[in-house]
Amino acid sequence: TRRAKHLSSLPFFIAQRRMKTSANKTSWVRLASIALTVSILGIAVALAETAKPQSGAAQTAQLKPATAPAVAGAHGSIKSFRLRGPRASFELDGIAPGPDGAVWFTQTGYRKDPPDAIGRMTSGGRYSSWPLLRRRAAPGRITAGRDGALWFTETNAHAIGRITTRGRITEFPLDGLEPTDITSGTDGAVWFTADSCIGRATASGEVTTWR
Numbered sequence: 001t002r003r004a005k006h007l008s009s010l011p012f013f014i015a016q017r018r019m020k021t022s023a024n025k026t027s028w029v030r031l032a033s034i035a036l037t038v039s040i041l042g043i044a045v046a047l048a049e050t051a052k053p054q055s056g057a058a059q060t061a062q063l064k065p066a067t068a069p070a071v072a073g074a075h076g077s078i079k080s081f082r083l084r085g086p087r088a089s090f091e092l093d094g095i096a097p098g099p100d101g102a103v104w105f106t107q108t109g110y111r112k113d114p115p116d117a118i119g120r121m122t123s124g125g126r127y128s129s130w131p132l133l134r135r136r137a138a139p140g141r142i143t144a145g146r147d148g149a150l151w152f153t154e155t156n157a158h159a160i161g162r163i164t165t166r167g168r169i170t171e172f173p174l175d176g177l178e179p180t181d182i183t184s185g186t187d188g189a190v191w192f193t194a195d196s197c198i199g200r201a202t203a204s205g206e207v208t209t210w211r
Contacts, residue, residue: 179192
């Protein structure tokens, strides 16, 4: 700003000196015009510098890192277990806690992979797996039933599956329907979705659907 003020006053100083030494009126007018133009340019430069936005502060604020990193769980710890064996690369779609204190999950393979299965893992990392009755049943969701067993959907097999904590598997066919989700009901049965239906299955094998 000081530099701009200095530039704006310099042309007038030059013009005054030239006015004293020159008697030519035309030269005086020309010099005054030049001085006025330079003065206006100097003022414009000063105003431009004053109005220039402070983009540095905005960039610093945008790049400021988070002060509180996210943590996982109440104590900030995660323990993972890598599956081993022939189904190590299978897709895991559903998981649920079992009545035996372990977690149970569905395992879906592809093409020439071993048959689809239901897996079990303890909190200590002990892993077990039971193959399903149909090779590509495509098991999806799984839930713990009130009867002490685990129930799961089999999309490609068009059935609801049931497995005990000892690994005994039973299937309940759905007459072509493709089940997707399942949950335990307050009436002791399991309830599921299949296509555009709501279904219900009991441990005795009674299956009812509402279309």
